[in-house]
Amino acid sequence: MDEVLSEQEQVRREKLARLRQAGIDPYPARSQRSHTIAQARQLFERGELAGDTVLALVGRLRTVRVMGKSSFAHIEDGSGRVQIYLRHEEVGPQAYELFTDWLDIGDFVGVQGTMFRTRTGEVTLRVQKLTVLSKALHPLPDKWHGLKDVETRYRQRYLDLIANPEVREIFVTRARIVRALRGYLDSQGFLEVETPILQPIYGGAAARPFITHHHQLHQDLYLRISDELYLKRLIIGGYERVYEIGRDFRNEGVSFKHNPEFTQLEFYEAYADYHDIMRRVEEMIAFVADEVLGRRQLVYQGHEIDLSPPWRRLPLRQAILEATGIDFQAYPDAPALAAVMRDRLGMQPDPRSNRGKLIDSLLGTHVEPNLIQPTFIVDYPREISPLAKASPDNPGLVERFEYFIGGMEMGNAFSELNDPLEQRERFLEQGRALEAGDEEAHPVDEDYVRALSHGMPPTGGFGTGIDRLTMLFTDKASIREVILFPHLRSRE
RNA sequence: GGGCCGCUAGCUCAACUGGCAGAGCAACGGACUCUUAAUCCGUGGGUUGGGGGUUCGACUCCCUCGCGGCUCACCA
Numbered sequence: 001m002d003e004v005l006s007e008q009e010q011v012r013r014e015k016l017a018r019l020r021q022a023g024i025d026p027y028p029a030r031s032q033r034s035h036t037i038a039q040a041r042q043l044f045e046r047g048e049l050a051g052d053t054v055l056a057l058v059g060r061l062r063t064v065r066v067m068g069k070s071s072f073a074h075i076e077d078g079s080g081r082v083q084i085y086l087r088h089e090e091v092g093p094q095a096y097e098l099f100t101d102w103l104d105i106g107d108f109v110g111v112q113g114t115m116f117r118t119r120t121g122e123v124t125l126r127v128q129k130l131t132v133l134s135k136a137l138h139p140l141p142d143k144w145h146g147l148k149d150v151e152t153r154y155r156q157r158y159l160d161l162i163a164n165p166e167v168r169e170i171f172v173t174r175a176r177i178v179r180a181l182r183g184y185l186d187s188q189g190f191l192e193v194e195t196p197i198l199q200p201i202y203g204g205a206a207a208r209p210f211i212t213h214h215h216q217l218h219q220d221l222y223l224r225i226s227d228e229l230y231l232k233r234l235i236i237g238g239y240e241r242v243y244e245i246g247r248d249f250r251n252e253g254v255s256f257k258h259n260p261e262f263t264q265l266e267f268y269e270a271y272a273d274y275h276d277i278m279r280r281v282e283e284m285i286a287f288v289a290d291e292v293l294g295r296r297q298l299v300y301q302g303h304e305i306d307l308s309p310p311w312r313r314l315p316l317r318q319a320i321l322e323a324t325g326i327d328f329q330a331y332p333d334a335p336a337l338a339a340v341m342r343d344r345l346g347m348q349p350d351p352r353s354n355r356g357k358l359i360d361s362l363l364g365t366h367v368e369p370n371l372i373q374p375t376f377i378v379d380y381p382r383e384i385s386p387l388a389k390a391s392p393d394n395p396g397l398v399e400r401f402e403y404f405i406g407g408m409e410m411g412n413a414f415s416e417l418n419d420p421l422e423q424r425e426r427f428l429e430q431g432r433a434l435e436a437g438d439e440e441a442h443p444v445d446e447d448y449v450r451a452l453s454h455g456m457p458p459t460g461g462f463g464t465g466i467d468r469l470t471m472l473f474t475d476k477a478s479i480r481e482v483i484l485f486p487h488l489r490s491r492e
Numbered sequence: 493g494g495g496c497c498g499c500u501a502g503c504u505c506a507a508c509u510g511g512c513a514g515a516g517c518a519a520c521g522g523a524c525u526c527u528u529a530a531u532c533c534g535u536g537g538g539u540u541g542g543g544g545g546u547u548c549g550a551c552u553c554c555c556u557c558g559c560g561g562c563u564c565a566c567c568a
Contacts, residue, residue: 007537008502008519063528070525087525105518119526142503142517144529149503151560163503206568252567253493350566360568384568402568412568440567463568478561489559 012137015102019132024098026135031110032056038079041123044115056112057082057125058133060162061105063143071099072124075109083124084111095130105143106136154486170482173292174470178245180291181265181466184284190241190267195230197223197247203448204228206384206440207250210260223249226463227266228387229448232416235268236456243267245466256478257408260487263466272460273415274399278376281403281413281462282309285374285469292473300406300472303372311374311403316363319377323366328359352437356381371404380414383433386426386442388414403464406472411464420453 005013019026034056035043043049059075059082069088074081088096103109112129141147146163153160153167160167182192200219202209204226212221227244234242245265252258269277289296289307296307321327324345331337334355341347341358347365349358359381367377379391380400388398399415417423427449433441470482480486 006502006519011519063530065527065530066524067527067530068524070527072527072530074528083528085526089525118528120528122526122528124526139502139518144517145504147503149499149560151499152503154560159503208567250567253565255567256562258567364567380568409568465568 008139009137012104012135012139015104016135016137019098019102019135024132026132028131028133031058031131031133032112033058033110036079037075037077037082040115040125041080041082044123049115051116052114054112054114054128055125056110057084058110059108061103061107061109062140064103064105066100069096071096073099075111083118083122084113084127085116085118085124086127086130091127091130098132099130103132104136104139106138106140108133108136151488154480154488157484167481170470170474170476171484173474174466174482176292177288177469177473178466180288181245181284183291184287185241185243185267188241188280190243190269191239193231193234193239193242193244194246195224195227195234195244197249199224199230201443201445201447203442203445204387205248205250206442207252208439210249210251225250226264228461228463229445231266231268232456232459232461233448233451235270235416235459236451236454240270240457241267254487256480257468257471259467259479259483262479262483264463265466266461266463268416268459268461270457270459273458274378274401274413274460277413277460277462278311278313278378278401278403279309281376281411281464282307282311282374288469289473298473298475300372300475301477303406305373305406305472307374307405311376313376313378313401315379316359316377316381317379319367320359320362323370324362326362328355328362331355334358354383354433354438356384360384368404368409369407372407374403374405376401376403383429385414386430387417387423389417389419390422408468408471410468410472411462413460413462416456416459416461418452418456418458420449423452424449 016026037057037059040055040057057075057077059077061073062076062081063074065072071086073084075084086096086099110131110133111125111127113125113127116124116126118124141159141163147153147159186192198212198221200221202222202225207225209222209225212223213219214221226248227246231242231244243265245263247261248264249261251260254260269280286296286307286309289298298305298307317327317329326340326344328337331340334353337355337358338349338351338353341349341362345366349361353361363377378401379397380388382390382396382398385398385400388400391397391399400413402412403410417426427442427444430442431444434443467479467482471479474482476482
């Protein structure tokens with residue numbers, strides 16, 4: 001493998017070789033650390049360090065200022081940054097030469113010394129001993145402008161994290177959101193479970209799956225598109241409250257709010273209906289806001305949003321009527337609805353769409369972008385909701401809601417269909433759609449129907465995208481900003 | 493998949509109507525014992541995303557391929 005090295009890489013390789021010639025291991029296994037940088041600063045600033053206390057700190061060199069026989073630099077560890085100060089007469093000629101000639105910005109070092117304050121007041125470690133912990137062979141991005149190239153930021157996220165501290169914050173916030181969700185659900189008696197990612201039949205959402213293969217079993221398997229059908233089997237099994245936070249995979253287009261793999265929270269609650277779930281969801285999200293932000297108001301893409309319950313509940317029919325003037329109840333079949341969408345709105349609906357899909361596209365194009373404040377859109381068409389219980393007063397609708405914040409769909413829920421015979425009928429309807437070319441229709445899942453036929457209590461279920469919640473809480477317009485390693489096309 | 497925009501030194505960006513590819517940071521050499529985007533003097537560094545074409549001459553115009561961004565379609 002003939003690597004073409006840039007000038008700067010060549011220089012660093014030469015420094016590496018010189019370190020080794022001098023008997024210095026540029027990649028030692030062991031390091032000495034008495035405090036994190038944040039701890040050291042705190043102790044010093046509180047006056048809790050005797051002036052002669054020697055601390056051992058570690059970190060990456062981020063800036064270097066050599067001024068003849070003394071030098072300043074900043075090192076950074078996971079907790080923060082601190083300035084270090086080296087004097088030739090204090091560290092000796094060998095260590096001083098190591099610092100000025102063989103080390104570079106980006107290298108990891110260990111330093112031992114005492115804390116003091118410079119004339120300008122900056123807390124600084126006066127170095128007595130300096131060691132190399134890891135030599136970097138590639139230069140860091142510009143110290144002042146950082147790393148801006150979006151493609152490099154995603155492909156080499158570590159550089160993004162090094163150069164752009166605010167990016168590090170995003171993923172701290174993401175972890176806190178997940179922790180808060182767990183905290184809420186655990187406190188409410190939910191059991192966290194893990195269900196299969198490799199599934200013999202996919203289901204629980206309208207999406208094309210990724211397909212893989214088990215060689216020994218000679219069996220095609222699907223990466224799950226949702227956790228739903230397994231979690232409901234656990235309700236059947238007698239757990240009354242279960243949840244799972246995990247990765248789902250959908251073989252669909254990539255966009256600012258879609259990544260092929262994404263993280264979803266789903267929970268299922270026996271003896272709850274979709275009204276109960278709405279109350280729980282608004283309570284849960286408000287709890288997350290309290291935990292993560294310390295308040296229930298946030299700004300998303302310039303919109304001030306208040307997450308305080310109760311959230312608005314708006315029937316889908318009314319939402320579409322208000323936004324478009326079209327009452328979908330007045331159009332009992334797909335061709336009639338498609339015609340009015342064309343004539344009145346100038347839309348060009350896919351002629352293969354069923355009525356439910358047409359209604360859903362009206363929601364997506366004319367309603368969703370304007371749902372800035374938290375809103376539950378309730379009562380969806382039956383034909384796009386094969387796992388939801390029918391509405392008692394309107395057989396064409398189901399007890400389902402989606403919730404929207406900041407113009408984005410954040411999650412989906414319903415009173416779960418627990419009539420096994422009706423469930424089989426719904427699957428058969430889906431099967432016909434699948435055969436007719438709807439690649440996102442559900443396949444028939446007889447094993448799930450059998451599970452239902454052993455009896456599932458009335459149950460409410462809910463799913464929400466962790467990635468989109470993180471977008472909301474970090475004010476990011478693109479899902480790639482909240483996924484550490486978003487999917488990108490391979491190079492070559 | 494369609495449309496638009498972009499890709500120039502390790503990083504951030506320039507380069508007029510087609511006329512010698514440049515700056516700052518980083519790097520290298522030198523000066524400098526309280527600097528902090530250190531400063532000062534000097535030096536090197538380019539397949540201008542890949543390939544092809546037009547032209548006396550291409551970063552610039554044309555074709556094509558790759559990757560990315562935005563957007564539409566699609567997508568709970």
